[in-house]
Amino acid sequence: MHGQGMPESFTQGQQIAQLQGKELKCYGPQFGFQRYGKSGQEICSLFPEIGSAADDICIIRSMYTEQINHDPAHTFMNTGSIIAGRPSMGSWLTYGLGAEAEDLPGFVVLMSSGKGGQMQPVASRQWHSGFLPSKFQGVKFQSKGDPVLYLNRPEGVSSHDQQEIVDVVNQLNRAKHDAVQDPEILTRISQYEMAFKMQTSVPGLMDVSQEPTRVLESYGARPGDGSFASNCLLARRLAERGVRFIQLYHRDWDHHDDVGHVKYKAEEVDRPTAALIRDLKERGMFDDTLIIWGGEFGRTPMAQGKGRDHHIKGFSVMLAGGGIKGGITHGATDDLGYSAVENPVSVHDLHATMLHLFGVDHTRLTYRYQGRNFRLTDVHGIVKKELFA
Numbered sequence: 001m002h003g004q005g006m007p008e009s010f011t012q013g014q015q016i017a018q019l020q021g022k023e024l025k026c027y028g029p030q031f032g033f034q035r036y037g038k039s040g041q042e043i044c045s046l047f048p049e050i051g052s053a054a055d056d057i058c059i060i061r062s063m064y065t066e067q068i069n070h071d072p073a074h075t076f077m078n079t080g081s082i083i084a085g086r087p088s089m090g091s092w093l094t095y096g097l098g099a100e101a102e103d104l105p106g107f108v109v110l111m112s113s114g115k116g117g118q119m120q121p122v123a124s125r126q127w128h129s130g131f132l133p134s135k136f137q138g139v140k141f142q143s144k145g146d147p148v149l150y151l152n153r154p155e156g157v158s159s160h161d162q163q164e165i166v167d168v169v170n171q172l173n174r175a176k177h178d179a180v181q182d183p184e185i186l187t188r189i190s191q192y193e194m195a196f197k198m199q200t201s202v203p204g205l206m207d208v209s210q211e212p213t214r215v216l217e218s219y220g221a222r223p224g225d226g227s228f229a230s231n232c233l234l235a236r237r238l239a240e241r242g243v244r245f246i247q248l249y250h251r252d253w254d255h256h257d258d259v260g261h262v263k264y265k266a267e268e269v270d271r272p273t274a275a276l277i278r279d280l281k282e283r284g285m286f287d288d289t290l291i292i293w294g295g296e297f298g299r300t301p302m303a304q305g306k307g308r309d310h311h312i313k314g315f316s317v318m319l320a321g322g323g324i325k326g327g328i329t330h331g332a333t334d335d336l337g338y339s340a341v342e343n344p345v346s347v348h349d350l351h352a353t354m355l356h357l358f359g360v361d362h363t364r365l366t367y368r369y370q371g372r373n374f375r376l377t378d379v380h381g382i383v384k385k386e387l388f389a
Helices: 048-052 070-079 089-097 159-180 183-206 213-219 228-240 259-282 347-357
Strands: 033-036 041-044 057-064 107-112 139-141 245-250 290-293 315-321 328-330 340-342 367-369 372-374
Touching: 033 048, 041 048, 041 057, 048 259, 057 340, 057 347, 089 107, 089 245, 089 347, 107 228, 159 183, 183 228, 213 228, 213 259, 228 245, 228 259, 245 259, 259 290, 259 315, 290 347
Parallel strands: 057 328, 107 139, 107 245
Antiparallel strands: 033 041, 057 315, 290 315, 367 372
């Protein structure tokens, strides 16, 4: 049906972003698909490296969401709410489980970009702690240059001098806390101490040139290039050091004008994604590390010129490791790829499933705020146990 009119029975009364009021024509796949692995997972041929890991991954074909534009869809995917100011999933998980690392944040964000799409902004509130104590907020590491601002001490200030300053400031903060009992003051004390420790821990962590040449080549990473490949390698290094939640953003996927540009994005993410899976397996970390790979929504099966519009009714997300059953495809969309019709999975279901895999009952991980118990999944969420190994 490529080039033919999209049947109104699929789209009548449905929410459409920039194609509203325009003639809707079917737009078939622009790149081939093939089956990979013993499981026969069907994956676009632009992703042969991910295809090589087909037996280790689970592909959810039936995701759906509620928000059709980028910023609210980012917010919903990250916080389970469209209301700005709610805690992000990384903050919820760190709040629920705590952090293992003493000299690094429990929640770290890395960002990269490439070519072949529109550069959509990603607001820092996507990794905010909301009404949770601010020590659970995500910390963005710069991919190039100094990873954290003001990481280095001013010239002429020794480590001993700085330790004395931190100790005095913390004494003053403790006195203030004893007087007013504000929990944010305790957060401030812990963050001063964390910042001091990070001056020693972060430089060595971010120096991926210490990695063997074989590992760098497997990811396609070059030290200091700020690429998605380098960030995948950094994510493994962060996980090794006990960082609880690591979130990688890779931008420029907004292919309204020409979906052919997806080939550039595939080149940037295919090899490092597969390398991360292999690396975690080789190091015995795969079973304890959950990988969630996807976007905030999908793209239409209708054409927008040579591109595709935003789409919320049915899209794909990949899961691997962390107790996920590999080599399976879960759910399906209708004949034209418009709506999830078989085993649909909502954003709340994804969050509930993620928390369950970490041993957390999503209905009991709550925080009292403004007179009610809030949670990541609000009043929704079904744990998809059929995805578990």
